[in-house]
Amino acid sequence: MKPTLxxxxxxxxVSRSTVSNAYSRPDQLSPALRTQILAAARELGYAGPNPTARSLRRGFVGAIGVLFTSQLSYAFTDPFAVRFLAGVSRAAERHGTSLLLVPLPDDPAGARQAVENAAVDGFCVYCAGDESWALDVIGDRGLPYVTTAARIGAGTDHRYVAIDERAAARSAAEHVAALGHRRVAFLGDGVLPDAPSGPLRLSTADEVPxxxxxxxxxxxxxxxxxxxxDWSAVTLLTAAGNSRAAGADAVRDLLADDAPPTAVLACSDVLxxxxxxxxxxRDRRTAERHPVSxxxxxxxxxxxxxxxxxxxQPAEEKGRIATELLLEPPADPAAGQVLLDTELIVRTSTRPVRS
Amino acid sequence: MKPTLxxxxxxxxVSRSTVSNAYSRPDQLSPALRTQILAAARELGYAGPNPTARSLRRGFVGAIGVLFTSQLSYAFTDPFAVRFLAGVSRAAERHGTSLLLVPLPDDPAGARQAVENAAVDGFCVYCAGDESWALDVIGDRGLPYVTTAARIGAGTDHRYVAIDERAAARSAAEHVAALGHRRVAFLGDGVLPDAPSGPLRLSTADEVPxxxxxxxxxxxxxxxxxxxxDWSAVTLLTAAGNSRAAGADAVRDLLADDAPPTAVLACSDVLxxxxxxxxxxRDRRTAERHPVSxxxxxxxxxxxxxxxxxxxQPAEEKGRIATELLLEPPADPAAGQVLLDTELIVRTSTRPVRS
DNA sequence: ACCCCCTTCTGTATCGATTCAGAACTGTAT
DNA sequence: ATACAGTTCTGAATCGATACAGAAGGGGGT
Known part of the structure; x- marks a missing residue:
């Protein structure tokens, strides 16, 4: 059995309090006694106060939870998520705070429990699906949280760091439209939950959860x-998961069409x-006949x-700011709602439509 | 104030015990009472047992620590470390265990404390520097750990998952030697602690900590x-940090020499x-005159x-196996010491030396 | 000498749960 | 009616520390 305080x-x-002070408040006892206590501790093989007991008594943990509302291992697959995590860890590092990565089981009850049982002081929620249930649980626990998307219907004190998704996407689409493309496809991940990779019909974007x-x-x-x-003239594609393979799967059939779209606009780089x-x-001839932006x-x-x-969009900054917002909440609630700038980067994958 | 049990x-x-049972051991009370208790809990805004208190009493946490013996944010910079983490998270996911990423401050005392204060059931230590102090602390705490390198002088019960670094490196060097290269440079990260990027003299590799x-x-x-x-005939280079920039810095001067090496063997892909x-x-003429493998x-x-x-070397597997070794220790201690296979992948960056 | 203050240390209450032996109650076989 | 076995619930002990009010001891000023 490991020795205790x-x-x-x-x-x-001496008393328990004194030993505790030797570790946590060195100014509360004489240096000589402190040295003696630490020596005795080493002698006994005591490795310092039990972190759990300390957290319980102190009322805080020194760790924040990072929640991916999807498979945790997915987070390491998506380069954007990794950059985000890098930003989170940089901010946490500066604050001496640890990061608890919480895997969520597939079943809702288990996922709920995972959030309930996480020993943390707050949550940084990376929104990649339906996370409102998690935010409710976190709220019930009385813990603060920051998200990477504005929560609809949330109060003005809800902190988040996001981008204007719609405007950002529009900038890309305008560029493609300006190049003359009119027969286009939109590709998203999990446009409708559980829909298989491939085309989909939807009367409006509002139906996407x-x-x-x-x-x-x-x-x-x-x-x-x-x-x-018109919306009805575009092909809407969904991918089963945010992965390169899923992106390829989603468009494969469409590309084999007689008249494939001249441009595909995807909701992520990975797709x-x-x-x-x-x-x-594709074979060489097809590729030449039907170039696709x-x-x-x-x-x-x-x-x-x-x-x-x-x-x-600035991935690392998103993570860093989110974490800072969580660890040192700004006095002014308005400062807790951050919209980051985005920038259209034009490269070679988009070209004027062949006339 | 949040309500308690x-x-x-x-x-x-009812008694506290009964409420506790309602959450943790549903078979210990009647379904009717349990329902009533959960309803009352919801009513009061009670979000389930406090994780910290629960951990204290139960004696385990449900999380393992992941330790990078270097900056934590570095871990997200090195693709190899990220793949490793992906493997760790996959294994942890299956066990329903959370991952605590612990940032280590630069000062040794602070780093020590960080390891002492982590509320975890064990550690997965990614060896990327001097980690023996950390292993000592973990051992003193009575916690199990797994490392990514055999610990010298450790007992037969020390669990690790590693590769035969020396043989693996030799395979690469033999390939280069077979291509006829004789004037070569070795490039490592932090060959000697605190040495600036650039050439270094060392009488033998044994001096590298x-x-x-x-x-x-x-x-x-x-x-x-x-x-x-002979060892004395090779140029030994050190990089200040495992980054692309550091690798470039380390060789820049050497490449400007009249007779640069015909091959550079680096200790990591990033370098x-x-x-x-x-x-x-380099300018075109230099590049043509002095090709470098x-x-x-x-x-x-x-x-x-x-x-x-x-x-x-199999990055994800390394992380996955390390975590499994930690979470479900094999009965046979020999099975706790895993050596993974490596494979030389020959691509275009190595060519026969110009005769 | 006396009083007061300051430093150093102690004792007790507390953080929020879980555990486990046993009490109370129910129903069943004898 | 009695004993016995189950089920359901209770109470006290416990996990390992920290906080805080206050006791003890030492020194300086008058």
């Missing part, structure tokens, strides 16, 4: 509606890269190498 | 010694990519795109 106190012949995807699709729609391309993969896999979203490092036209 | 008990008119780097340098040396190239950057930055180590995704010859 009490054991050390007994060994030295996930707010980020909804916003981006709406932005695409805005730009094309402005040049007279867009998958589209590029699928395009590269592609845009992504996020501007992950791989996008530059692939020459992908995309919308850049 | 006691508050719920009082509201329903970090075991991984030491093993790899020794492996390089083995192969070249076998073809008659090797930096070398490629530096090579690409380059090898890396790890086989990160970027290596393939860059055509980098490298030694592949």
């Amino acid at each position: 009490q054991a050390v106190a007994d060994a030295v012949g 996930h707010p980020t995807t909804r916003g981006r699709l709406a932005g695409f729609q805005d730009a094309f509606a402005a040049v007279g391309v 867009a890269l998958g589209v590029l993969d699928a395009l590269a896999a 592609v845009t992504g979203f996020d501007d992950i490092p791989e996008a530059a190498e692939a020459g992908l036209t995309t919308v850049r | 006691q508050a719920v008990a009082d509201a329903v008119g 970090h075991p991984t780097t030491r093993g790899r340098l020794a492996g390089f040396q083995d192969a070249f010694a076998a073809v008659g190239v 090797a990519l930096g070398v490629l950057d530096a090579l690409a930055a 380059v090898t890396g180590f790890d086989d990160i995704p970027e290596a393939a795109e860059a055509g980098l010859t490298t030694v592949r």
Whole structure:
């Protein structure tokens, strides 16, 4: 059995409080006694106060939870999420706060419990699906949280760091529209939950449950509606998961059409890269006859190498700011609602439509 | 003030134990009462048992610590570390265990405390520097740990998942030697602590403190010694940090020499990519006059795109196995010491020396 | 000498739950 | 009617520390 504070106190012949002070408040006892206590502790193999007991008594933990509303291991697959995490860890590092990555089981009850049982002082929620249930649980626990998307219907004290998804997506779509493209496809991840990869019919973007995807699709729609391309004229594609493979799967059949779209607008770089993969896999003649422009979203490092036209959003900064917002809440609630700038990065994956 | 278990008990008119059972051992009370208790809890805004108190009483936490013996944010910068983390998270996910990423302050005392204060059931230690102090602290706390490198002088019960660094490095060096290269440079990260980027003199690889780097340098040396190239004839380079920029910095001066080495063997892909950057930055004439072969180590995704010859080690598997070893220790201690296979991947960055 | 203050240390209450032996109650077999 | 076995619930002890009010001891000023 590992020795406790009490054991050390007994060994030295002082009270528990004094030993506690030796560790946590050195100014409360004489240096000589402190040295003696620490020596005795080493002797006994006491490695310092039990973190759990300390947290219980002190009322705080020194760790924040990071929640991905999707598989945790997915977070390490998406370069954007990794950059976000890098930002989070940088801010946490500065505050001496640890990061608790909480995996969420697939079943709702289990996921709920995971959030209830996390020993943390607050949550940084990376929105990648339906997270409102989690925010409710966190709220019930009385813990603060910060999200990466504005929560609809939340009060003015709700802190978040987001981008204007719709405007950002529109900027990409306007660029593509300006190049003359009129027969286009929109590609999103999980546009409708559980829908298989491939085309989908939807009367309006409002039907998409996930707010980020909804916003981006709406932005695409805005730009094309402005040049007279009706929503019903665009092909809407969904991918089963935000992965390169899923992106490729989603467009494969469409590309085999007689008259495939001249441009595909994807809701993420990862999906867009998958589209590029699928395009590269076509035979030479098809590729020449039907060139396809592609845009992504996020501007992950791989996008530059692939020459992908995309919308850049500052990933690391998003993570860093979110964490800072959580760890040191601004006095002014308005300062807790951050909208980051985005920038259209034009590369070689978008070209004028062949006339 | 958030309600406690006691508050719920009082509201329903039962004992604390019963409320506790309602959450943790549903079979210990009648379904009717349980329903009533949960309803009352919801009513009061009680979000379930306090995780910290529960951990204290139960004696375990449900989280494992992940320790990078370097800046935590660095972990998200190195693709190899990210793949490793992906493996860790996959295994943790399956066990319903959370991951506590602990940032280590620069000062030794603070770093020690960070390890002492982490509320976890065990540690997964990613070796990337000097970690023996941390292992000592973890051991003193009576917690289990798994490392990514064999610990010298550790007992047969020490669990780790590693590769044969020396043999792996030798395989790369033999390939380069077979291509006829004799004037070569070895490049490592932090070959000597605090040494600035650039050349270094060392009488033997044994002087390198970090075991991984030491093993790899020794492996390089083995192969070249076998073809008659003495240790004193190779240029030893150190980089200040495992980054592309540091790798480029380390070789820049050397490349400007009249007779630069014909090959650079790096201890990581990240450094090797930096070398490629530096090579690409030379003017055309120099590049043609002095072609340089380059090898890396790890086989990160970027290596393939860059055509980098490298030694592949299974990153995700390393993380996954390490975590499994921690969470479900094998009965047979020998099964706790895993050596993974490596494979030399020959690409275009190595070519026969010009005769 | 006396009083007061300051430093150093002690004792007790407390953080919020879980555990486990046993009490109370119910129903069943004898 | 009695004993016995289950089920359901209770109470006290416990996990390992920290906070805070106050006791003890030492020194300076008058």
